[in-house]
Amino acid sequence: METNNKVLLVDGMALLFRAFYSTAMSGYFMINSKGIPTNGVHGFVRHLLTAVNHFEPSHVVCCWDMGSKTFRTDLYPEYKGNRGEPPIELIPQFDLVKDVVASFDIPNIGLKGFEADDCIGTLANQYKNEQKVIILTGDQDILQLVDPAIKVVILRNGYGNYEIYHPEMLMERKGIRPEQMVDLKALMGDSSDNYPGVKGIGEKTAVKLLSQFESIEGILANLDSLSKGHRSKIEQDLEMLHLSRKLAKIHCEVPVSCSLEEALFTIDRAKVLGKFRELEFKGLEKLIG
Numbered sequence: 001m002e003t004n005n006k007v008l009l010v011d012g013m014a015l016l017f018r019a020f021y022s023t024a025m026s027g028y029f030m031i032n033s034k035g036i037p038t039n040g041v042h043g044f045v046r047h048l049l050t051a052v053n054h055f056e057p058s059h060v061v062c063c064w065d066m067g068s069k070t071f072r073t074d075l076y077p078e079y080k081g082n083r084g085e086p087p088i089e090l091i092p093q094f095d096l097v098k099d100v101v102a103s104f105d106i107p108n109i110g111l112k113g114f115e116a117d118d119c120i121g122t123l124a125n126q127y128k129n130e131q132k133v134i135i136l137t138g139d140q141d142i143l144q145l146v147d148p149a150i151k152v153v154i155l156r157n158g159y160g161n162y163e164i165y166h167p168e169m170l171m172e173r174k175g176i177r178p179e180q181m182v183d184l185k186a187l188m189g190d191s192s193d194n195y196p197g198v199k200g201i202g203e204k205t206a207v208k209l210l211s212q213f214e215s216i217e218g219i220l221a222n223l224d225s226l227s228k229g230h231r232s233k234i235e236q237d238l239e240m241l242h243l244s245r246k247l248a249k250i251h252c253e254v255p256v257s258c259s260l261e262e263a264l265f266t267i268d269r270a271k272v273l274g275k276f277r278e279l280e281f282k283g284l285e286k287l288i289g
Helices: 012-024 039-055 071-075 091-103 116-127 140-145 167-174 178-188 203-213 216-221 228-236 238-248 269-279
Strands: 006-011 059-063 132-137 150-155 162-165
Touching: 006 012, 006 039, 006 116, 012 039, 012 091, 012 116, 012 150, 039 091, 039 132, 039 150, 059 116, 071 238, 091 269, 116 132, 116 140, 132 140, 140 150, 140 178, 162 167, 167 178, 178 203, 178 216, 178 238, 203 216, 228 238
Parallel strands: 006 059, 006 132, 132 150
Antiparallel strands: 150 162
């Protein structure tokens, strides 16, 4: 297997939500003649093709959340409990976007009970020994997967605006190694996923503790050398600290697989343009090489 091959693993929901909300804020839902809103899917395709043209992967796979119930909500029912129902204009676009991805002959991967991140982590580990892996997302949780063979690309505002993480860049920007990322999230919590971590410990303190003691185990073994305030906060929230770590950790043994043959990226131009015509998409043809 050639090592100059690259697999692009796409966090489908991250791209769809970003695309939807960037136009929905101004009430622009791109409703076509069949009455179907398509703004999220149109923006998704633009994000996807911009990334394909930028990174030139040989293989592409798209991963999806499959409903809000996962092993994490079983562990902690409040997990992501702060998120409301999706807007009605977005609901029909969940199935539509997968249909469009299939028109590119890109595999759609997801499994009930797990998040897209878990599928991405599982596939990244399956591919990384023979391929370079690039993960495209808007979600910093996935930085824990960064390693010498896996780069994480975080979408910034607009199209084609990326923050690219490899291990050295993560250390430079965040002051921690990829394997410390889970412990960082466990200590500081995650308001967007609705788990608290240790109350009163923010990112700055968490990074400082991890650079001093390496891990949660290291911190707990050295509680006596912590300031009184930090020690009492950790002791009071010990149970939540351990639970938050389980919630933060990406599960990389999900029973999903996708062969490299299935993931090989070749566009059937006529098929894709037919789908664009069906959905009344304008301005995307030029992004197809």
